[in-house]
């Protein structure tokens with residue numbers, strides 16, 4: 001086996017201190033607090049961040065609201081300048097922040113850097129957007145009238161993010177919200193407070209430069225609330241927060257969604273996925289193998305868009321699946337900071353035990369499990385490295401219908417495209433999906449109204465690794481929200497329809513007469 005580099009892992013705590021200093025975080029911010037940060041690479045403690053009290057959190061949100069009242073008056077292209085400066089800070093600090101992401105989440109180096117690149121990309125997108133934010137002019141039925149719509153800033157935007165993309169998801173929301181004229185309040189995952197501190201410091205630097213150049217920037221334009229679920233609840237329930245964008249489990253969304261609905265606040269929910277791919281008879285199997293391997297094993301199976309279900313046509317099953325099994329057996333698992341490692345650790349023991357539970361449940365319903373065992377690394381007894389699991393199933397049952405946030409790929413065979421489309425869509429989640437085919441009819445059917453029911457549907461690309469230019473999100477239990485590109489910005493603004501009468505008469509709509 002090529003998986004376990006023999007070198008034992010050395011402590012990362014000192015490196016974390018140095019990275020945080022380089023990124024501009026005061027040592028007092030990550031020492032002596034009650035929120036314990038760890039690296040999943042070794043399991044060791046890397047910081048102790050100070051949590052905010054419930055009362056203080058509410059005060060901070062009030063301050064963010066005051067900031068909104070000023071920020072909404074700043075012209076959008078000027079707001080874009082702040083986001084442009086944030087993008088510059090991210091470019092200048094890509095290596096340090098990417099490394100910190102790798103250490104805090106356990107991502108391989110290129111994925112840590114890729115996460116920061118995603119932040120830079122959305123900043124660029126938002127800067128351009130700041131000179132757009134288009135409304136429509138609409139034909140009116142009345143003469144000497146004009147009807148149009150205009151987009152206004154909405155208010156404080158709450159951002160709740162998950163550990164697996166600890167900073168990119170903040171940036172998707174923050175960059176859009178800021179150019180849209182909103183202030184932002186972020187409740188980062190309790191598992192990744194250090195990358196949040198670093199991002200806060202980079203934003204503060206961008207804001208300082210913006211102010212020095214004469215930009216009007218209110219205090220508390222961006223607030224970070226470190227704490228647990230109770231702090232998230234304060235954000236969700238605060239009447240001055242008209243929009244909360246929350247990324248995480250379906251269970252979290254079920255708790256957050258109704259609370260927001262109850263006070264008529266908006267929700268952008270990006271919840272669980274149970275993403276599938278279909279490997280058809282005409283698929284290019286070399287390309288498919290790479291696409292499937294990255295989507296299923298990359299990020300140790302801890303992306304919302306991770307490939308979790310694979311339907312392989314019966315005519316290619318015996319050629320393709322043995323090759324895939326070999327990839328599972330030979331993939332390099334280990335310290336993600338070392339060149340050559342492709343699969344780093346799971347985030348924590350909880351993730352490991354959910355994975356083992358799902359594998360036991362699969363065995364109980366007749367699944368054949370390859371891999372899934374813990375991989376020991378010298379010097380990392382408190383870390384949870386696993387061999388990704390490939391589970392052959394005869395039906396889509398038991399754990400196959402649930403999202404387990406770990407590298408488990410359930411593999412099933414199929415004969416008929418219509419039948420497999422039905423199976424594909426017959427799960428509660430609807431985030432991302434793919435078909436591998438060179439048959440135009442199959443590809444187009446998959447993308448059509450009777451094809452994939454997901455928010456993201458790809459051809460000859462795995463379901464993970466979306467670019468920021470498209471709207472990101474999914475249907476059903478995935479929550480329905482859209483973040484990032486396309487016109488996702490509209491969710492961060494309020495639309496006003498304006499009708500203007502520039503004549504001297506008062507014709508009423510629908511021909512109504514009301515002559516006094």
Ligand code: UN1
Pocket residue numbers: 118164165169247302303304305463464465466467
């Ligand atoms: C997530 O896992 O929450 O498409 C987001 C992708 C990434 C984003 C994933 N760009 O895999």
